[in-house]
Amino acid sequence: MTSKVVTVQDVAIVAGVSTATVSRALSKPEKVNTATREKVMAAVRVTGYRINQTARNLRKKEAGAVVALVPNLGNPFFSSILSGIESVLAKEGLSLLVVDILQTSFRREQAYDYLSMNQADGLLVLDGTLDLTNLNDGSVSSELPPVVYCCEWGTDPRFGSVRVDNHQGSQLAVSHLYTLGHEAIGLVRGPAENRLTAARQEGFESAISEYALPLREEWLIDGDFSLDAGVQAAHRWCALDERPTAMFCMSDEIAFGFISELDRLGFSVPTDVSVIGFDDIAIAERFIPSLTTIRQPRFRIGQEAAGKLLRRIAGEVENRAESEDAARRTVLPVELIERRSTAPVSEKQRAL
Amino acid sequence: MTSKVVTVQDVAIVAGVSTATVSRALSKPEKVNTATREKVMAAVRVTGYRINQTARNLRKKEAGAVVALVPNLGNPFFSSILSGIESVLAKEGLSLLVVDILQTSFRREQAYDYLSMNQADGLLVLDGTLDLTNLNDGSVSSELPPVVYCCEWGTDPRFGSVRVDNHQGSQLAVSHLYTLGHEAIGLVRGPAENRLTAARQEGFESAISEYALPLREEWLIDGDFSLDAGVQAAHRWCALDERPTAMFCMSDEIAFGFISELDRLGFSVPTDVSVIGFDDIAIAERFIPSLTTIRQPRFRIGQEAAGKLLRRIAGEVENRAESEDAARRTVLPVELIERRSTAPVSEKQRAL
DNA sequence: GATATATATGTAATCGATTGCAGTCAAAAT
DNA sequence: ATTTTGACTGCAATCGATTACATATATATC
Structure with a gap:
């Protein structure tokens, strides 16, 4: 009844060999005679031996x-x-x-x-x-x-x-929007101190200038990668004199917050503004509208x-x-996933 | 230059005490004289000693x-x-x-x-x-x-x-729908072998019968907790002769899949059918429509x-x-979070 | 002043597996 | 027949910290 931990010692005794042999039989089977190995294995079975990883790690100087x-x-x-x-x-x-x-x-x-x-x-x-x-x-x-x-x-x-390739991701996004006829494209950034933010912004700006599109300081909205950042951004967008017809959000979460709050403010995506995200998290395909985004594997x-x-x-x-x-x-590589949150610019948008 | 691991031994030597004292000074400071403790601490600082958790775990028979x-x-x-x-x-x-x-x-x-x-x-x-x-x-x-x-x-x-309290969760859901005037209430289940599924279904059925509401076998749709299960459920719902005016989904993901696919099929929530989820994951508040759900902390x-x-x-x-x-x-306890995916039954729904 | 008590520290065994080194024995080489 | 080689196996040290027990010193008690 006295439950005791089974060690190599015990196995060795039962198998009638030394602890060294037990150890070898288990970790380097090829170094040990077949018959002996069998004996050890049988002893392991009989005793219900389980190796102690801590002991092994100590000896091998590993952590596992x-x-x-x-x-x-x-x-x-x-x-x-x-x-x-x-x-x-x-x-x-x-x-x-x-x-x-x-x-x-x-x-x-x-x-x-x-x-x-x-x-x-x-x-x-x-x-x-x-x-x-x-x-x-x-x-x-x-x-x-x-x-x-x-x-x-x-x-x-x-x-x-x-x-x-964050740079490429941003370029794909801008290129996609440009193809749809958008010329006023805004950006909702991730956290300022994050390198991803910098890399994506750089890609964004290089694409913007490549297509010779206008870029206003007030179209660059600060945030982090959260839903809430998107919500805040929606208010900012709303308050803009001249509103971009498309927004590139640095994360899908931002995009969802943005679209959702816009909806509450009486705007609709992509009718009033096209939105593209980054990440392609699972829900992106099922959001309403489904989200055009840059997929990260x-x-x-x-x-x-x-x-x-x-x-x-x-x-x-x-x-x-x-x-x-x-x-x-x-x-x-990243990949552009085209869905329903982006659409060609409309006359109405242009008119704005 | 020969980088060697610093052990209690080294610290002991530098501090001019035994390893036992070093060990005690670190793990049971009150058992050791203040002056000695200082010496040990100084030695630790000088040597840059870091305890080896593996060795400690082995000795203490813990895993940490x-x-x-x-x-x-x-x-x-x-x-x-x-x-x-x-x-x-x-x-x-x-x-x-x-x-x-x-x-x-x-x-x-x-x-x-x-x-x-x-x-x-x-x-x-x-x-x-x-x-x-x-x-x-x-x-x-x-x-x-x-x-x-x-x-x-x-x-x-x-x-x-x-x-x-899964049972209570389901009851809250049904009670909420009942209050809105729904009498034909369906259910999208989680995985069949899951106990959560059973518990929630039990709560659902007990509430249904408490309010003396009708319950049809075909209003109980099988699934798992995934988005896709919700998508499948939407097709099932669609194909029904008599459609429930409200659906209780056993997870938020199911609900999103369900609402999203319904949208693609030309139905709208909550106009055509009210939907309530379970979990209250972050996106629930920002889905369009925002999701009424049972919150799990x-x-x-x-x-x-x-x-x-x-x-x-x-x-x-x-x-x-x-x-x-x-x-x-x-x-x-769970909590009902009322949002926009549920609404009172309409005449039109009744007529169906 | 002698004994009891408390406090502080050291000695050495211990946790359980791995492995360098040495020894045994049989097969192969000379 | 003797040496060499190779395949197995065992002995015992080792990984690094903890702790039971013993010892030594200081303080308290009568």
């Missing part, structure tokens, strides 16, 4: 886990990415540790703790504003800790990153990032001196 | 982590719950390990592995269809492993669970579940023989 630093876990945008990450990690037998860095208890200096305290073998950063530069990783070593930015990128170019981004991180952990580093930046950065 | 078994991590429904969970765990210095059980690599028998392999101190189950009964937890022990169901519940009543559910699990891990178990089932189950 990867931590994902997520800004606001509650934001559904990240769920697909996490799912992609998890799918890759699970295959390798690694665990995914999720940390919400918006939680008050999280401090920037804490970022490397997971590595230095042996809680994780690598870091996946989903927030570009989390700057890891000049942050001592806790070891005296000058080696680069295994870090990969996911959907984002930091200031230190030596870290890996996986993201989409979020699951895939997660997968690629996890894969890249695993390679860094394994030491097949792309950060060797001779390797190019290109190898560290994976840039995935 | 909790695993959440999530069905489909990609589903944004779970993000708030996870956020709630993480907020509580972070405060206790525990890590959250997320596992997607829809991943092909996951097998039911694996559920307790995280416990028996010392990877986690407890289990948070977000899927009621994952049945843990009769699953040997790997230890010979007959003790109940620390498991708490979250938003769900299993068949074994000894496990803890935190969820909302998801963040809070996560918090409560995590708290309950921590108590079980600590051994302040509610599962002692004398304690009541009530203590194991936490049932949180």
